[in-house]
Every structure is written in C-alpha cells, then in structure tokens.
Amino acid sequence: MTSSVEEWVDEVSRTTHPDRVVWCDGSSAENDRLVDGMVADGTLIRLNPATLPNCFLHRSNPQDVARTEHLTFICSEHAEDAGPTNNWMSPAEARQRIWPLFNQSMQGRTMYVVPYLMGPPNSPYTKVGVEVTDSPYVVANMRIMTRMGQVALDRLATGTTDWVPGLHSLGDLSPEHRFIAHFPDTRTIWSVGSGYGGNALLGKKCLALRIASTMGQQQGWLAEHMLILGLESPDGDLTYIAGAFPSACGKTNLAMLKSPFEADGWKVWTVGEDIAWINIGSDGRLWAINPESGYFGVAPGTNRKTNPNAMAAVSSNSILTNVAMTEDRGVWWEGMDGPVPERLTDWQGHPWTPASGTRAAHPNSRFTTPAIQNPALSPHWEDPQGVPLSAILFGGRRARTVPLIYRSFDWEHGVFLGATMASETTAAATGAVGVVRRDPMAMLPFCGYNMGDYWAHWLEVGKRAANPPAIFQVNWFRTDAAGRYIWPGFGENMRVLRWVRDQIRSRNGISDARETPLGLVPTPAAIGTHDLGLSTADAETLFAVDRDEWLREADDQHVFLESFGDRLPEAIRNQHQALQNRLSPVAV
Ligand code: OXD
Numbered sequence: 001m002t003s004s005v006e007e008w009v010d011e012v013s014r015t016t017h018p019d020r021v022v023w024c025d026g027s028s029a030e031n032d033r034l035v036d037g038m039v040a041d042g043t044l045i046r047l048n049p050a051t052l053p054n055c056f057l058h059r060s061n062p063q064d065v066a067r068t069e070h071l072t073f074i075c076s077e078h079a080e081d082a083g084p085t086n087n088w089m090s091p092a093e094a095r096q097r098i099w100p101l102f103n104q105s106m107q108g109r110t111m112y113v114v115p116y117l118m119g120p121p122n123s124p125y126t127k128v129g130v131e132v133t134d135s136p137y138v139v140a141n142m143r144i145m146t147r148m149g150q151v152a153l154d155r156l157a158t159g160t161t162d163w164v165p166g167l168h169s170l171g172d173l174s175p176e177h178r179f180i181a182h183f184p185d186t187r188t189i190w191s192v193g194s195g196y197g198g199n200a201l202l203g204k205k206c207l208a209l210r211i212a213s214t215m216g217q218q219q220g221w222l223a224e225h226m227l228i229l230g231l232e233s234p235d236g237d238l239t240y241i242a243g244a245f246p247s248a249c250g251k252t253n254l255a256m257l258k259s260p261f262e263a264d265g266w267k268v269w270t271v272g273e274d275i276a277w278i279n280i281g282s283d284g285r286l287w288a289i290n291p292e293s294g295y296f297g298v299a300p301g302t303n304r305k306t307n308p309n310a311m312a313a314v315s316s317n318s319i320l321t322n323v324a325m326t327e328d329r330g331v332w333w334e335g336m337d338g339p340v341p342e343r344l345t346d347w348q349g350h351p352w353t354p355a356s357g358t359r360a361a362h363p364n365s366r367f368t369t370p371a372i373q374n375p376a377l378s379p380h381w382e383d384p385q386g387v388p389l390s391a392i393l394f395g396g397r398r399a400r401t402v403p404l405i406y407r408s409f410d411w412e413h414g415v416f417l418g419a420t421m422a423s424e425t426t427a428a429a430t431g432a433v434g435v436v437r438r439d440p441m442a443m444l445p446f447c448g449y450n451m452g453d454y455w456a457h458w459l460e461v462g463k464r465a466a467n468p469p470a471i472f473q474v475n476w477f478r479t480d481a482a483g484r485y486i487w488p489g490f491g492e493n494m495r496v497l498r499w500v501r502d503q504i505r506s507r508n509g510i511s512d513a514r515e516t517p518l519g520l521v522p523t524p525a526a527i528g529t530h531d532l533g534l535s536t537a538d539a540e541t542l543f544a545v546d547r548d549e550w551l552r553e554a555d556d557q558h559v560f561l562e563s564f565g566d567r568l569p570e571a572i573r574n575q576h577q578a579l580q581n582r583l584s585p586v587a588v
C-alpha cells in the first residue's frame with residue numbers, strides 16, 4: 001500500500017468521522033456481505049433467483065435519479081480555464097462551501113475505501129483511482145463498472161503516486177446540499193449529496209471524462225464520451241468505429257447491435273459503450289481503450305428487438321435501479337417485450353396498474369451489468385494498446401435538419417462537425433427534456449476544461465496522427481410531418497455502419513454518395529431504404545439538406561462558437577465560414 005493513499009484516507013476520516021473504515025478487496029465474498037447487508041436494511045431488494053439470479057433492485061431517493069449538471073463544478077484556479085460551458089467555482093470557494101458538507105457526514109456509518117482501475121489491468125493507458133464512500137450501493141456498482149479492489153491495490157503497491165482521489169458522501173441527498181466538484185490542478189474529485197451513478201460512481205464521468213480530459217490535454221491523448229465497436233465483414237476483417245452521442249441517445253444499443261445480416265457475415269462486437277480513451281499509436285492511427293468493465297445503461301426502451309444482447313446481459317449478476325417490479329419479483333420498464341403487466345410495483349415502491357397514468361419505471365432507470373455478460377463482447381476489449389479506429393461518428397437527436405449520415409471532408413472539418421453538434425435533451429440529466437442544445441462531441445457535461453481549448457487539442461491530435469479516422473455525423477432521430485421517426489434504427493443501423501466501412505475503404509466511393517454543402521451524403525440505394533420499405537418521400541427527407549434550415553443552423557452555431565471568444569481556434573471559425581460559403585455560393 002502506498003502511504004499517500006493511507007494518509008489521504010486518514011485525513012478524510014478525520015473530517016467525515018465514520019464509525020468504521022473498510023478497505024475493499026473486490027472479492028465476491030466481500031460483495032456478498034455488502035449485498036446481504038443492503039437486502040437486510042432495504043437498500044436492495046433481491047429479485048427472483050430463478051429468473052434473475054444474483055440481481056437486485058434499488059429504489060433511489062426520488063429527488064436523486066439523474067445527473068445534476070447545474071450542481072457540477074470545475075474548480076480550476078481561473079474561470080476562463082473552465083470555459084463558458086462549465087459551472088466554475090474557485091478552489092478556495094469550494095473549500096468554504098463544499099468541504100463543510102463532509103464534516104461528520106459519515107458519523108454512524110461505514111466508510112468504504114474503493115481502489116479501482118480505469119482501463120485493462122495490463123494497459124499502459126490505465127489509471128488508478130481511489131474512491132471513499134459511505135454508500136455500499138456505490139461500492140457494489142463500482143465493482144461492476146471498474147476493476148476494483150485487489151487488482152488496484154496491487155498497482156498502488158508498486159509505489160505509484162499517480163492516482164486520483166475521489167471523496168463521496170451521500171450527505172442528506174437533498175439537491176440543496178449537493179455538489180459534484182472537480183479540481184483539475186490536483187486531480188481530485190468531491191461529490192456530496194447524491195447516490196446517482198453519474199454523480200457518485202466517481203470512476204465514470206468524474207474521473208474517466210472530466211479529470212481524464214484534462215490529463216489527456218496535458219499528455220497528448222483524448223478522453224471521450226464514446227462507444228467503441230468492431231464491425232466484422234464477411235471476409236472476416238474488422239473495422240473499429242467510435243461514436244459520440246449524448247446521454248440516452250443510443251450508444252449502448254449501437255455498441256451492442258445485433259446484426260440482421262449476421263448470416264451474411266456482418267456482425268458487431270462491443271469494445272465499449274460509453275467512454276473511450278484514445279491515444280496516438282506509433283503507426284499514426286488512433287487507438288482506443290474502454291476504461292470501464294461494465295455497462296450503466298438506460299433501461300426503458302431496452303427489449304429483445306432493440307437490444308437483445310443487453311437483455312441477455314442483465315438477466316444475472318446485475319443491479320437495476322428505479323425500474324418497476326412484477327408480482328413474481330421480476331423487473332419491468334416501459335418498452336419491454338410482451339404485454340404490460342396488470343399489476344406492478346412502480347419505481348417508488350407504490351402499487352401500479354396500467355390505469356395509473358404514470359410511468360412504472362423512471363425514464364432514467366438503469367441497469368448496471370458486467371461487460372463479460374454481453375454475448376457480443378469483443379475478444380479484443382481488453383487489449384492493452386486498445387483497438388485502431390477507422391471512423392468516428394458524432395450523433396445527436398434531431399427531429400429536423402440533420403441527415404441520417406454524412407461524411408466530413410477531412411479531419412479539421414470533422415472536428416468542426418463535432419464542435420457544432422446539437423441534440424435534444426433527455427432524462428439522463430435533470431431539467432427540461434426535448435430542448436435542442438449544442439453538445440460538442442457529446443462532451444458538454446463532461447469536458448473538464450475550456451471547450452475552445454478542447455477543440456484546439458482535437459485539431460492538434462489530428463495533426464500529430466498520420467492516419468486519423470474519418471469523421472461522420474449521424475442522426476437516427478429525424479421525423480416525418482406527422483412526427484414519427486423515419487429511420488427504424490437499432491439493428492438496421494448496420495446498414496449505416498456498412499456504408500461507413502465502404503466509404504473508408506473506398507469500395508464504391510463517391511458513386512454511393514453525393515457531395516453537399518455539409519459533406520458526403522449517401523444515396524438512398526447505398527443504404528437500402530427501398531429494401532426497408534421506406535417510401536421515396538421518406539427516403540428524401542432522411543437525406544435532405546435544406547438550405548434555409550441550414551442557414552438558420554449556421555447562425556445558431558455562430559452565436560455558440562463566438563461565446564468562446566479568443567479561445568475559439570481559428571480553424572473552427574474558418575470551417576464555419578466555409579460552411580456558410582458553401583450554403584450561399586452566390587451571396588454578396
Ligand atoms: C451515462 C450518462 O450515464 O451519460 O452514461 O449520463
């Protein structure tokens with residue numbers, strides 16, 4: 001054990017005053033003890049062992065069901081280093097306002113010390129974190145989501161002083177006393193007042209995205225909110241594709257996609273479904289690892305058609321949070337297969353029937369499940385160097401304006417597409433749902449430093465990589481005049497992935513695409529809209545580039561980009577100007 005960890009644990013316990021301190025080894029015996037304790041005190045409900053072996057239901061405080069972005073802070077010395085898209089608090093103010101909330105906060109409780117790795121045990125890119133928490137539910141989730149316990153203690157025992165401390169306490173769970181604070185200078189995390197995954201499992205959004213993004217900027221790599229998948233083609237070769245989509249926009253479903261063309265040899269393998277750490281390889285390609293070891297996915301809408309692999313994965317050894325429970329201790333959520341049960345217990349523990357007129361599961365209810373239970377898990381998911389990326393997809397949820405897919409002209413243009421992407425908000429964060437907001441690279445809530453500097457870093461990485469991936473923009477969510485989704489999505493997204501691969505390999509090249517002011521848009525035939533039974537009108541809408549809509553879009557992008565002032569890279573400003581020129585070729 002490194003004494004630096006022990007010293008920090010001592011320091012924290014002098015403030016938080018737990019009754020007991022338990023160092024977690026991550027063993028199954030330890031987990032069984034924790035789970036038994038939580039079943040005994042009602043924190044967990046054991047689900048039907050015959051149908052859902054070793055699965056547990058957790059009902060959270062109803063005020064604590066999603067990430068709270070307005071209570072999430074970057075505590076850099078200077079506000080400009082957090083940038084206009086982050087909440088900022090000075091480290092001194094944080095010590096005054098947040099630290100006192102930890103005072104005696106663990107009195108009468110146990111403090112768990114959770115050492116964990118983000119990344120495969122033998123990868124040079126792996127980072128060590130230590131989370132102390134007074135929530136056994138957090139410990140049980142961390143055990144699924146990270147490599148937790150002995151494996152991390154072993155790494156610390158080698159004397160590494162490079163580890164990320166994270167202090168978590170449930171506090172009183174009220175939003176009034178809730179803060180999630182990140183100190184990029186000391187690489188420290190404080191989280192108080194929430195037990196929700198994204199706020200409390202500190203390895204995930206706090207370390208692997210916000211703190212890691214700042215480390216990546218300093219060290220020349222990227223920490224991204226991206227899935228990673230391997231696309232296998234009939235000749236057996238693999239194309240690795242990463243995809244950045246905002247929370248609850250289908251990263252998990254795409255990463256675990258079950259191919260309708262499997263019999264022809266087209267298959268998807270999951271490397272990761274939420275986070276990618278991307279390094280430049282000696283071959284000039286970008287190589288990605290998934291730092292996590294489990295999936296924390298949105299339950300509603302998951303079924304045997306949309307994500308059969310997830311349904312298989314969550315049927316054992318999983319934690320289900322804020323879903324509904326059936327009379328035989330099964331689980332249910334909106335959008336599950338089969339008829340709606342006549343009687344349920346809803347996510348708050350109340351009796352529910354279809355006549356209740358409320359949702360039985362919370363819209364942001366979640367499953368936590370080990371990656372190794374995913375039938376489509378890539379054999380390369382723990383490769384120490386990661387997998388080489390050939391393409392990056394940026395995707396938002398847009399009812400209008402954005403075509404199903406288009407390809408950027410080059411890296412710099414691709415970075416511009418990422419910088420200006422927008423999406424309608426979802427239930428993954430508290431606040432209004434369905435509002436279009438700019439969410440650059442799907443990192444709006446997760447970039448630990450000034451987003452303008454982050455784009456500059458992306459541009460720099462592209463310059464240093466001799467062979468960077470091709471960049472595409474996708475939108476599964478375009479609707480028709482009646483407001484219905486045109487694109488069937490899910491398994492059929494395979495058609496889009498195949499086109500991406502053809503583009504990269506220039507199999508059919510330009511003949512499968514047309515050049516537009518946005519980039520290269522596929523022909524409907526290249527995607528096979530006819531085979532899918534889409535009407536010509538729907539296919540046209542799916543790939544339409546409406547000049548007027550795009551001129552308005554470009555105006556909106558302009559306002560957003562200019563909010564970064566002199567931190568906006570010149571190349572991004574130029575790309576924006578170039579888009580406007582392409583949209584208005586005869587403008588004076
Ligand atoms: C998540 C999120 O939980 O993005 O992955 O909110």
Ligand code: MN
Binds near residue numbers: 246247248
């Ligand atoms: Mn996410």
